[in-house]
Ligand SMILES: C=CC1=C(C)c2cc3[nH]c(cc4nc(cc5[nH]c(cc1n2)c(C)c5CCC(=O)O)C(CCC(=O)O)=C4C)c(C)c3C=C
């Protein structure tokens with residue numbers, strides 16, 4: 001079977017219209033990776049996000065109005081995706097390129113649901129689950145074993161933290177969410193994935209690249225890294 005490569009470009013997203021500004025700001029401020037409240041104050045995250053987004057929105061709307069009524073981020077990222085697809089196709093690489101955003105449309109979680117080609121290699125069971133193993137990429141030591149569904153996969157990709165589907169509680173859980181002892185799948189300092197996160201038939205851990213700029217992506221084109229990967233994290 002011919003190898004098919006899926007590339008998922010990740011970005012943060014921005015409000016596309018002035019009407020989007022307040023809900024976009026809410027999504028941003030509700031993310032503990034952006035604003036982290038200590039201890040029990042965590043419970044105030046959502047009401048505070050609502051309040052600050054409502055208070056800030058009028059000023060932000062003015063700013064966005066001055067640059068044409070919305071953020072250019074989606075357009076720029078779509079253009080990058082298109083340029084990357086064309087560059088790979090010119091090298092006869094069978095590729096689909098997708099864009100997923102963390103705080104606005106198209107949300108990564110929704111894109112993952114649509115990205116069937118990305119997920120072809122995973123053997124999902126009849127409940128939509130697959131066995132996942134988090135492995136230290138240097139030593140091969142197995143750190144965690146659990147199950148993932150497509151939602152967990154989307155969370156892993158957006159948060160870079162090992163996330164599983166709990167079959168007993170029927171919810172997603174991120175390793176370390178209570179202990180703060182996360183399994184980060186990407187180590188910025190070493191510029192590579194520090195944990196190999198693998199599914200049967202599908203190795204996310206082969207992806208050792210954090211490709212930030214299109215130029216850097218082009219440098220990688222034709223390298224075994226891209227050819228071996230089912231998924232490239234940007
Ligand atoms: C409390 C204020 C803010 C913090 C802290 C903050 C951190 C932070 N933001 C991003 C990414 C983005 N921010 C964007 C817009 C934006 N951010 C804030 C405030 C804080 N951000 C405001 C009020 C706005 C709206 C614009 C404005 O009024 O200035 C965007 C959208 C950019 C776009 O193209 O539209 C992004 C993306 C990160 C990653 C971050 C902390 C790590």
Ligand SMILES: [Fe+2]
Nearest residue numbers: 025028029034
């Ligand atoms: Fe911001």
